[in-house]
Amino acid sequence: MAKTYDVIVLGAGPGGYVAAIRAAQLGLKTAIVEKQWWGGVCLAVGCIPSKALLHNAHLTHLMTHRAAEFGFAFDGLTADYAVAFKRSREVAEGRMKGVNFLMRKNKIDQYHGWGTFDGPKALTVALNDGGEERIEAKHVIIATGAVARLLPGTKTGPRVITYLEQILSDRVPKDIIIIGAGAIGVEFAYVLNAYGTKVTMVEYLPSIVPLEDEEVSKELDRQYRRLGIQVITSARVVSVEETENEAIVVYEKDGKEERLTAEYAMQAVGWAPREDTYGLASTGVALNSRGWIEVDSRMATNVPGVYAIGDATGIVQLAHVASAQGIIAAEAIAGRPTKALDYIMMPRCTYCQPQIASFGYTEKQAREQGFDVKVAKFPWVANGKASGLGETAGFLKLVTEAKYGEILGAHLIGPEVTELLPELTLAQQFEMTAAEIGHNVHAHPTLSEALMDLAHVAEGMPINL
């Protein structure tokens, strides 16, 4: 006989596990099914281990490039990537166990195995320990994520890899061609470069991190070239092949074909929908033309009682957005009022060096939307704490509507900017203006006071500039 639940969540990534917790908190009898990655790609092989590696890489960079500036001298410095890798796995594994703990704490039944739908609200789970379990529910939440997209006509192999093979490797290559300069591309480029890999990035669009504000992209481009990372933009990769010893990447630029070779090529060209190996077709949910699951603002699909969240919906493929969608889905199932997400205003953080954090419209997009745009900029070189840290590259940029000061977007590049964004997103959400941010007294000396300085610039009365 099938076990029955109010809610079954398929997939325990940052969308799924959060949805399960909120459903349980709202009094719903909840189960969650996951084959291997409790916490999803994010905790296991994405956001979390990469942050550990990025921290190691930054320390390595400081020691190899800036030691004298801080008064360090070495007789033969070693930077052991295998140790950085081991640390990254320990961090990831600790967080994954934390998810299992949270499931137990919230009395959520955990099914460790591969779940396959055989109807919209029924699943068979092939348990990792052997045997199978059939489970049914009044509601299901599909949180099955996405997979790394590969360029058409290409495949992975020993020399052609994705983020996954590199993040699970304890060594860095001699040289690598990274295809795609989005978040994954620039984060891995920084790590590998710091550990001595010769990195070449090939990006189809005219700039690296091409979705960011143009000035932010330009600044990162400048910093990356300074680090010795080779950046090739406006270049479309047309083939990726391999021999026993090397990867061969051919790209088109200015109407000409060019060929690159390296020990490895990494494809970082976005996510693709997961192949239907989990019975999705039997649920009857509608997909859009690009193969993502279609949902409304309450995360409901076209099939009553079936919800979908996170990367599987292809809307904004970020962990924190998946978690927010998970809470909405659980609240909708529990009959609670929900607040639709404003996807334009979702925070976006890239952990390259210098870090990038942004939300809302870029300056160009705001103008295209027809706003009367006012732009304020404040450089990190004018912030005392940043000077003390020796991290003065980059700037903060605020895009507002000229007449009423409505916040349309913010684009930060510089030290720890990923930690500074929430003040601005909160201000935007509660319709505060730059003037109100300027009135908020910020402690001195902090990186966050640069936000107050930025607001003063927006008001036309800068203090520290």
Ligand code: NAD
């Ligand atoms: P992405 O969409 O961010 O970047 C892919 C890049 O590949 C784009 O800039 C695109 O122009 C380029 N590209 C596509 N086809 C190409 C071609 N033929 N030749 C050259 N370049 C080409 O995707 P990603 O970096 O692979 O990341 C995947 C997902 O994971 C994204 O949704 C990303 O936001 C998310 N992610 C986020 C973070 C973070 O927030 N810090 C970190 C890692 C991944």
